Amino acid sequence: MSAASAIALKAAAFVATTVSLYGGLSMVSGDQALADLRICNKSESRVGISIGYRSDRGWTTEGWWNLEPTSCEVILPGDLKSQYYYMFAVDYDEGGEWAGSAYMCTADKIYTIHGIKDCLARGFQRTGFFEIDTGTQTSWTVQLTEPTQRGTGGK
Numbered sequence: 001m002s003a004a005s006a007i008a009l010k011a012a013a014f015v016a017t018t019v020s021l022y023g024g025l026s027m028v029s030g031d032q033a034l035a036d037l038r039i040c041n042k043s044e045s046r047v048g049i050s051i052g053y054r055s056d057r058g059w060t061t062e063g064w065w066n067l068e069p070t071s072c073e074v075i076l077p078g079d080l081k082s083q084y085y086y087m088f089a090v091d092y093d094e095g096g097e098w099a100g101s102a103y104m105c106t107a108d109k110i111y112t113i114h115g116i117k118d119c120l121a122r123g124f125q126r127t128g129f130f131e132i133d134t135g136t137q138t139s140w141t142v143q144l145t146e147p148t149q150r151g152t153g154g155k
Helices: 003-013
Strands: 018-021 025-029 036-041 047-055 058-067 071-077 084-091 102-106 111-114 125-133 140-144
Touching: 036 047, 036 058, 036 084, 047 071, 047 102, 047 125, 058 071, 058 102, 084 102, 084 140, 102 111
Parallel strands: 036 140
Antiparallel strands: 018 025, 025 140, 036 071, 047 058, 047 084, 058 111, 084 125, 102 125
């Protein structure tokens, strides 16, 4: 067996680790060659994504990435530099959301916000994000299935 075949066999044998959380979210650690933070929308609705992470300027939040049903998108390209990332997502069609208790700043339109304090005083919304613990992985995929909270809007 050639060295290239052995490497291909090892790559094919790689199995992603999946952690299921409250039925609406699963996180999959990915293949190291794809080193990115990737979000996959496995729901039947259009979804808006906002993320929070530690940057050189402290805590930073960014949004909005719009994902079509059954699609994936790289949100942060390259090797992950932190263990923890935070995410908030909105189901545009059914009105649900994926949220948590880590409060960060968001805006209605496309944004990058540095800092997570005094959101309202600075003209932003204070929004609850859920935590993504990537461990020591340099690549991670979050798969959104059904929102953890359903709203009343939608079709």
